[in-house]
Amino acid sequence: MNKAIFLDRDGTINEEVDYLKSPDELIVFPYANEALGILKSLGFLNIVITNQSGIARGFFTEEDLKQIHEKLLSTTNKETKLIDGIYYSPYHKDGEVEKYKIDSGLRKPRIGMILEARKEHSIDLNSSFFIGDTFTDMQTAQNAGLKKILVLTGYGSRDLQKCLDENLKVDFIANDFLDAANYIKKFSN
Numbered sequence: 001m002n003k004a005i006f007l008d009r010d011g012t013i014n015e016e017v018d019y020l021k022s023p024d025e026l027i028v029f030p031y032a033n034e035a036l037g038i039l040k041s042l043g044f045l046n047i048v049i050t051n052q053s054g055i056a057r058g059f060f061t062e063e064d065l066k067q068i069h070e071k072l073l074s075t076t077n078k079e080t081k082l083i084d085g086i087y088y089s090p091y092h093k094d095g096e097v098e099k100y101k102i103d104s105g106l107r108k109p110r111i112g113m114i115l116e117a118r119k120e121h122s123i124d125l126n127s128s129f130f131i132g133d134t135f136t137d138m139q140t141a142q143n144a145g146l147k148k149i150l151v152l153t154g155y156g157s158r159d160l161q162k163c164l165d166e167n168l169k170v171d172f173i174a175n176d177f178l179d180a181a182n183y184i185k186k187f188s189n
Contacts, residue, residue, distance in 0.1 A: 001124035004084075005039050005184070006114060006146060008132030009050040011154015012177055014072070016133070019054040022064060023071040029153070033075075035181035036082035042188050045084040045121055048072075049113045049130075049140070052088045056095025065090070085121065087113035109139035114146075129171075131180045135159040138168050147171045149180045 010016050015027040036046050054060050069086050076082045089112070091104035106112035118125060130141030133154030141148040150156055150163065150170045163170055174180035 001122050001127075002045050003043065003127040004045040004047050004117070004121065004123045004129075006047050006049045006117070006128065006130040006141070006144075007177075008130075008134065008137045008154075009048050009072070009086075011133035011156065012131055012137075012151055013048070013076075016154040019057075019059045020068060021054065021060040023067050026068055026071050026075075028072065028075045029177060031176065031178040033078075033082060035178040036076055037080075038178075038181040038185055040080070040082055042185060044128075044184075045123065046082060047084055047117045047121070047123075048086040049108065049117070050086070050088045051108050051136075052090050053092035053095065053107075055090035056092035056097055056100035058096040062090060085117055087117055089113060109136050109143055111140060111144040114140070114144045129184060131174075131177065133159065135162040135166070135168065138163055138170055142168060149174055149183065151176055151180055153177070 013032050017025050039046055052065055055062055089106040090100045091102050091107050093103040095101040125145050128146050130146040131149045133151050133156040138148050138150055148170045149172045151174045153176050172183050
């Protein structure tokens with residue numbers, strides 16, 4: 001079985017902008033490729049897990065999201081494949097677009113996207129991590145039995161306090177994605 005790093009997208013790999021709607025708004029952190037490369041060198045699959053309720057809310061379409069992910073992959077997978085899969089949930093129960101206006105098990109903190117990735121990539125969740133910038137990401141990791149790393153970029157600084165208030169134990173608090181990758185490197189040796 002494979003081991004994986006499940007990664008939130010916005011605020012972790014790229015800058016957080018409220019409802020990233022087009023490829024033009026995508027700004028990948030300058031250290032993201034280095035961090036992804038470190039994790040790949042340790043034998044991890046890098047799997048992006050992202051809620052995209054902006055689709056349900058009518059802010060952008062699945063086609064827009066496809067273009068954003070194409071740009072993300074062209075930015076990160078230049079010389080070698082650094083991102084092995086991208087899973088997203090377009091759903092939100094309070095959405096405006098009827099097709100996506102459901103309470104889905106794919107939406108974090110539920111673990112539907114992780115279970116899909118586990119099945120498709122033969123992933124051992126016990127030897128895997130989740131890196132994200134929100135309380136919801138840490139809940140998702142906990143629900144899936146993953147080691148939890150909260151990055152302080154994006155909403156991380158804000159949500160750290162919520163993790164503390166809710167007694168949600170995080171395995172490591174990282175300054176950013178590169179710091180998280182270096183922690184895993186140290187942890188894996």
